[in-house]
Amino acid sequence: MLPGSVPSESWHRAADQRLTLRPDVRVRRQFFRGELWYVLEDPLTNQFFRLPARAWAFVARLRPDLTVQQAWEACVRAQPDTAPGQEETIQLLARLHQANLLQSDQPPDSARLFERQRQRERRQWQARLLGIMFARIPLWDPDRFLQRVLPLMRWFLGPAGWCLWVATVGWAVKVAVDHAPELMQQTDRILAPDNWLLLYVGFALLKLLHELGHALVCRHLGGEVHTLGIMFLIFTPVPYVDVTSAWGFRERAHRIWVGLAGMWVELFVAALMTFVWAGTAPGTVHSLAFNMMFVASVSTILFNANPLMRFDGYFVLSDLLDIPNLYSRANQMLGYVVERFAFGCTTAVSPARSRREAVWLLLYAVCGHVYRVVVFAGILLFVGKRFLLLGVLMAVACLIGWVVAPLVRAVAYLAASPRLERCRLRAWTVSGAALAGVFLVLGGVPLPHHFRAEGVLRSDRYTLLAAPTEGRLVEILAPPGRNVQAGDPLLRLENPELEWERQLARAQWEETVARERRALHDATADLRPLAARRAALEKRIREIEAEQALQLVRAPHAGRWVAPELDQAVGRWIPRGTTLGLVLSEENFLFEAAVTQREAAWLFAQPLRAAEVRFRGQAGTPLNVTAQRVVPAEHRQLPSPALGWRGGGKIPVALDDPSGRRAAEPFFLVRAELAQDPAVTLMHGRSGQIRYTLPPEPLLRQWGRRLHQLLQREYGW
Structure with missing residues (x-):
């Protein structure tokens, strides 16, 4: 049966018209995925209109001396298997007419031309308002x-x-x-x-x-x-x-x-x-x-x-995939899937020309919508944080453009779309059931609820060794990595200036003692100032000798001596206060986690069902928390720079802090004791995450609480 043998109820309105393309319309041939297409360019508006070869076979036959009926019949005779049907032809002419690409043998209706132009401008302005x-x-x-x-x-x-x-x-x-x-x-x-x-x-x-x-x-x-x-x-x-x-x-x-x-x-x-x-x-x-x-x-x-x-x-990407109008066709593909498989509309026509193209369109539609929501939400928060009124106006505009307007269009589509004529009841039923199901799942079904906090493993007893005095590192007495006892010498510094100062002070003391002896016989009035000078020099000598004793750095307690880069500093001048290494006990460890203020409420107000720690590098083996203590005070200094942005962590830090340890916002410190597992190596300074399991709660309640916390933190609401 020929395509043209299927009649259209509206055919009589267009059959006797004499239409043709405007003479200034430019036509170009293009190939997409190996198929021939024709691109019509309107030089007045710089707009483009794409036609498949079967549609162009009809449009190319439109002439002032032929009616639409005659041009269509000629197309059917020439290409009986591919010629467009009457309904498709009417839709094609309507689209060309709407784009102002057609001219007729009848006197031009200027009012209609200007009205269509005004409608196009209104649509453009509406798009600008929504965008x-x-x-x-x-x-x-x-x-x-x-x-x-x-x-x-x-x-x-x-x-x-x-x-x-x-x-x-x-x-x-x-x-x-x-x-x-x-x-x-x-x-x-x-x-x-x-x-x-x-x-x-x-x-x-x-x-x-x-x-x-x-x-x-x-x-x-x-x-x-x-x-x-x-x-x-x-x-x-x-x-x-x-x-x-x-x-x-x-x-x-x-x-x-x-x-x-x-x-x-x-x-x-x-x-x-x-x-x-x-x-x-x-x-x-x-x-x-x-x-x-x-x-x-x-x-x-x-x-x-x-x-x-x-x-x-x-x-x-659109050109690489040979899919023009990728965005609009992806949305059409999403609509087709809903109409065909959810509403059961058997007359729905897929915009994809192959299975592979359908997959690309669906994938792009889903990813594009999710990405745009995430990006615009971030933009709204960024702008609203700095300009609250402007952020509110933008949020209202997005709410109208993304929620209200789509809902109105969806209701109008379900109520009056001719494509749903035979499946309207099912469309309403499926849409209502889907909406109710979404609200039921989001608002009524308790789902797993948890939160995480960044942390670092600490020995329960460790001491950070800093250079007690300045000097040149001349000898490492205890190789890093070995176990040491309290008082064991670790390294030796040398400062020749201290020895010179000690010798000078000693010589001055000897001179003062000699003068004091002579004064006993010759000038007793000088005895008191000489005695004071002698006492001051003795105090100075004791101070220098005490500082010289500090040049031999000893272990403050028993533990493992850790100094990974100390061997590179041999021969260098070490200023006072420079970190040399640390001595830590390896018997007991605590996991110190930084819990943000918005999550801290769970630590005080909600029963925690369970908590576990996973370390980077061994995330597949969690360690259960056997006991924990929340330090009841706000902190600013992170337990380790590894938890902050500068150290590769996730906690924002102050940009003006070169150490990378001062957090941008206050936090609460949690110290947790961990169960032992031979498969997990416990090392001081190892970073990881603590995961708290909370009572199940519907997603809407979880999201509502997070939104309230966000608004409260950013805007004080």
């Missing part, structure tokens, strides 16, 4: 500027430019690795208030060059760029350009090249800024260069190269 954090304002047509600049830049966009790019970026990576400590130190101050202005200036300059990179490559490959403007990225003005004309390129490699051009330029500029940063002294130029390096790296990895955000990486 309030990414609003765009066009300002300038850069096409002429690009035409003048392009002859000077063509060499840079060719093989010579690529060779230069690889060499420059490669050398910059080496420079960055060589200066890694300085880089890490300056990164800690990237968000300092006195750096905000330079950070934004570097960000804006980098983004301008990024967008010009897109524009130059697009113009170089034959595209047109007519819009340069300002995009408010989370209310921060940054430049943008419109290179949608690249969608019409036949070659997939050209479209990918346009998508990569911004990151390509950005990384090249970052490489140049690396050389500037490494070659300048601290100052404005030095800080600006570092900010541009940092922004280029972070923005490229987290945003531009990330295909889950609709930036450069998204368009590159």
Whole structure:
């Protein structure tokens, strides 16, 4: 049976119309996954419309001297197995008409044209309001500027430019690795208030060059760029350009090249800024260069190269997978799965053209939605922490755009969608049951509840040995790693100045004693001051000798002598207070954990069912906690730098603390005794996590409590 033999109730409305494409519409052939498609470009709006070959076979036959009926019949005769049916043809004409790509033999209805344009503008403004954090304002047509600049830049966009790019970026990576400590130190101050202005200036300059990179490559490959403007990225003005004309390129490699051009330029500029940063002294130029390096790296990895955000990486992935309109088609695929398998709508049509494409679309839809929720939630918290009113407005806008509007559309869809005509009752039933099931599971089913805290293993008796006096380390008397007893000599320092001072004081004492003897016979009035001088010198000699005795460092108690890097310090001058090592007992250990304030309530208010500790490197073997004690006071100093950000831990630390031990927020200290297990090696300083098991609780209650704690901590609510 021919496709055309299935009649449409609305066919009579379009059959006698004489329609054709507007003469200024441009048509290009493109191949996606080996299939031929036709891309229609509207030069007035710079919009694109993609048609499969079977649909183009009908559209190409539209002429002013033929009616729609005649053109369709000709298409059916020419391609009886693939020609679109009447209903599909009507939908195709409606979409072309809505896009203002058709013209008719009837006098143009200007009112309708302007009305459709107004509707399109209203939809654009609605999208801008819903995307309030990414609003765009066009300002300038850069096409002429690009035409003048392009002859000077063509060499840079060719093989010579690529060779230069690889060499420059490669050398910059080496420079960055060589200066890694300085880089890490300056990164800690990237968000300092006195750096905000330079950070934004570097960000804006980098983004301008990024967008010009897109524009130059697009113009170089034959595209047109007519819009340069300002995009408010989370209310921060940054430049943008419109290179949608690249969608019409036949070659997939050209479209990918346009998508990569911004990151390509950005990384090249970052490489140049690396050389500037490494070659300048601290100052404005030095800080600006570092900010541009940092922004280029972070923005490229987290945003531009990330295909889950609709930036450069998204368009590159779309071309690599040969799936145009990846975002919209992924959402359509998600809708198809719900309609077909949940609602039982047998007439639902999959937007995927193969099983592999269906998997890609579903995977992208799920990952994209989850990632956007996480990113926007983080943005809302970041903005709200600094500008509460603005954060509330953004939260309201997101609530309307992500919760209220989708719910209204879902209800309207369930109530009136013609696709659900034969399965509407099941759709309502399944939707209601799913919604009720979600609320039941989240609000009524107690689920496992626990929390974790970072900690470090400590010997119950250990002493950190610091140099009691200054001197040169001349001898290690007890090799590190051996067991020692109280009073055993560990190492010896030597300070020649102390011996000189002792000899000088001794000589002065002998002189004073001799003068005191003579005064007994010649000048008795001098006896009192000489006696005072002699006593002062004797005290000084005792002090020097006591300090000399400290040069022999002894074990304060029995235990293992631990000093892993001490052998490298032999022959060096050791200042007073320098850490030399530690002596620790290996009989009993305690696990010291830092519990944040928001989790500390569980320690005092809730019965803890169980607790266990897992150490890094042996996480598969937990140790049960046999007893614990909560120190009833707030702490700021972490038990070990390994628990903080700087030491690779998860606890935020103060940026102005070079030791990495001062926590950004107060915490409570828990000391736990552990059960013994021969499979787990207990070592002083070993880090891990303590996991507390709490009474089961529904997820909604858990999430509500965490939200309340978050608002209370950040905003005082």
